[in-house]
Amino acid sequence: MDKRFNGYLSVPSARIDFPEDDRKEISRKIDEVLKSGMLTLGKYTKEFEENFREYVKTEHAVAVNSGTAALEICLRASGIKNSSVVVPTNTFCATPAAVIHAGCKVIFSDIGDDMCLDPDSLQNSIKKDTKAAIIVHIAGNITENINAIKDICNDKNILLIEDAAHAAGSSFAGVKAGNIGGCAAFSFYPTKVMTSGEGGMITANSKEICKKALVLRDQGKESFNSNNIVELGYNWRMSEISAIIGMQQLKRLDEFIEKRKKAAGIYNKVLKETENIRPLVVPKKASPNCYKYVASLDCLAEGKIKREGLKKNMKEKFGVSLSGEVYDVPCHLQPVFKNFFGNIGLPNSERLCRSHICLPIYPQMKKEEAEYAADCLTKAVGDLR
Numbered sequence: 001m002d003k004r005f006n007g008y009l010s011v012p013s014a015r016i017d018f019p020e021d022d023r024k025e026i027s028r029k030i031d032e033v034l035k036s037g038m039l040t041l042g043k044y045t046k047e048f049e050e051n052f053r054e055y056v057k058t059e060h061a062v063a064v065n066s067g068t069a070a071l072e073i074c075l076r077a078s079g080i081k082n083s084s085v086v087v088p089t090n091t092f093c094a095t096p097a098a099v100i101h102a103g104c105k106v107i108f109s110d111i112g113d114d115m116c117l118d119p120d121s122l123q124n125s126i127k128k129d130t131k132a133a134i135i136v137h138i139a140g141n142i143t144e145n146i147n148a149i150k151d152i153c154n155d156k157n158i159l160l161i162e163d164a165a166h167a168a169g170s171s172f173a174g175v176k177a178g179n180i181g182g183c184a185a186f187s188f189y190p191t192k193v194m195t196s197g198e199g200g201m202i203t204a205n206s207k208e209i210c211k212k213a214l215v216l217r218d219q220g221k222e223s224f225n226s227n228n229i230v231e232l233g234y235n236w237r238m239s240e241i242s243a244i245i246g247m248q249q250l251k252r253l254d255e256f257i258e259k260r261k262k263a264a265g266i267y268n269k270v271l272k273e274t275e276n277i278r279p280l281v282v283p284k285k286a287s288p289n290c291y292k293y294v295a296s297l298d299c300l301a302e303g304k305i306k307r308e309g310l311k312k313n314m315k316e317k318f319g320v321s322l323s324g325e326v327y328d329v330p331c332h333l334q335p336v337f338k339n340f341f342g343n344i345g346l347p348n349s350e351r352l353c354r355s356h357i358c359l360p361i362y363p364q365m366k367k368e369e370a371e372y373a374a375d376c377l378t379k380a381v382g383d384l385r
């Protein structure tokens with residue numbers, strides 16, 4: 001049933017989709033697990049890993065308890081400690097934090113107009129001790145510069161790690177996110193395109209990386225039933241309950257993406273007519289999962305209106321909640337990273353982070369909700385100018 005706000009439609013920033021059949025199946029399996037007493041790293045974790053690996057088409061997948069854990073394990077399992085790692089500055093704080101926790105230095109890099117790592121900036125950021133670069137598939141978009149980025153990494157002999165937290169189900173030229181770099185980290189946080197409550201996944205074709213990932217995620221134990229501690233690991237285990245939820249969501253992933261694409265198509269249609277609101281361009285060879293619908297607003301770029309005011313107006317006047325940005329403040333301007341790196345300037349990131357908004361998007365979004373949200377955006381921008 002439609003929720004109404006002051007007589008208008010009310011559109012939330014996101015909606016998490018667990019159809020009734022899925023809830024029943026999840027409850028049945030959780031009951032089975034509770035009866036068995038095997039609550040962590042059991043048969044459902046293995047099955048989830050196998051299903052996800054098969055979906056992404058990599059040789060291996062290792063389930064963990066968050067995307068942050070997946071990132072740190074990727075870095076640590078690839079044996080690049082004490083080196084520097086290039087990270088695009090418009091990412092969630094977990095990306096550079098994982099690099100630091102893994103014993104490496106961060107080099108913040110700038111982005112292109114597609115909000116993904118810029119190849120020229122990557123090239124200029126690489127130092128003598130650089131052993132990896134992280135590409136973040138922002139909003140579920142894989143950059144059309146991905147081959148140029150891969151070439152630079154191959155040329156400089158550095159590992160390309162995918163932060164695929166936004167990108168479950170996205171692909172470029174038919175290759176799925178998670179199977180593009182040397183290894184990849186996914187997040188299944190509740191607001192992502194698919195969720196396991198909390199959780200993450202590492203995918204890779206390297207047997208060595210995944211073998212080490214299995215050890216690291218379980219306190220450095222040589223194997224699950226061993227007490228031989230061969231690495232300094234951590235508790236990064238996935239619970240069986242998360243694996244059960246994740247598996248059920250994975251079955252629906254393509255369906256979720258198709259529905260998100262429909263909503264994005266409606267936004268594209270309505271916003272095509274507007275001059276000052278420019279949706280992020282999707283590369284021809286890319287098939288995004290539509291995790292976020294990003295649009296740049298000239299009036300934000302020019303400083304004519306403030307994003308907080310726009311968001312407040314959208315919510316209070318029209319009942320439309322814009323979704324979180326990707327990202328509102330680039331990491332190099334966050335106090336914690338400023339303390340590490342001092343004042344550096346990455347102009348493209350600063351401009352793009354300042355000037356975009358994310359319209360609400362979710363699988364169950366109705367045509368009229370998307371039309372209404374896009375209309376309200378144009379009205380709210382007009383009101384504040």
Ligand SMILES: Cc1ncc(COP(=O)(O)O)c(C=O)c1O
Pocket residue numbers: 066067068069071091092094095136163165166186187188189199200
């Ligand atoms: C780009 C990016 N990297 C890493 C993470 C961390 O994932 P998690 O919250 O599952 O630890 C997130 C999650 O929000 C993310 O958006």
